[in-house]
Amino acid sequence: AVLSTQSTVSSGINAEYGGEMFSVSTREPWIRKRLNKTYDRTAALNVGRVLADRMKRSGITCAKLWDPQESEYLSAKTEAFISGVRMEGVRLTEPRVYFPAWDVAEDGESAYHHKDDPGAMLEYLERKAAEHRAALDQ
Secondary structure, eight states: OEEEOSSOEEEEEEOTTSSEEEEEETTSHHHHTTOSOSSSHHHHHHHHHHHHHHHHHTTOOBOOOOOTTOOSSOOHHHHHHHHHHHHTTOBSSOOOOOOOOOOOOTTSOOGGGGTTOHHHHHHHHHHHHHHHHHHHHO
16 A cells, blocks of 8 residues: 655555565655655655565565555555556556366366476366356357
8 A cells, every 4th residue: 555644655565464574665765865755646656666676576576455545536646656566567466376177077188187288288278268158158
């Protein structure tokens, strides 16, 4: 979340079941001295960029944004912060995770048979998903 006061902008990343992992604030001297103002949209954009850089250096490439206001409309500073995070290549959505079904088909084939060949497994899973969609459409 991006937190803004009348004099600073700060943000942080919290672990799902723990405390804060990273934090960035315009109170940090090396950030403060590079900004004209420590509380405007430009400050929020740069806080987002620095936070994203720290995340990427630690191997984190995606995160879920929590908005303390939880409103439909984001403030200009929050939008600038989001832009800064995205500029650095961090996604604000959960990654797509495939859980292969190990159920055995009528012909005896299953995803397990393709576990050593990712290309074949992906082809098998796409074929099964297409069959499932076709069955739902009927």
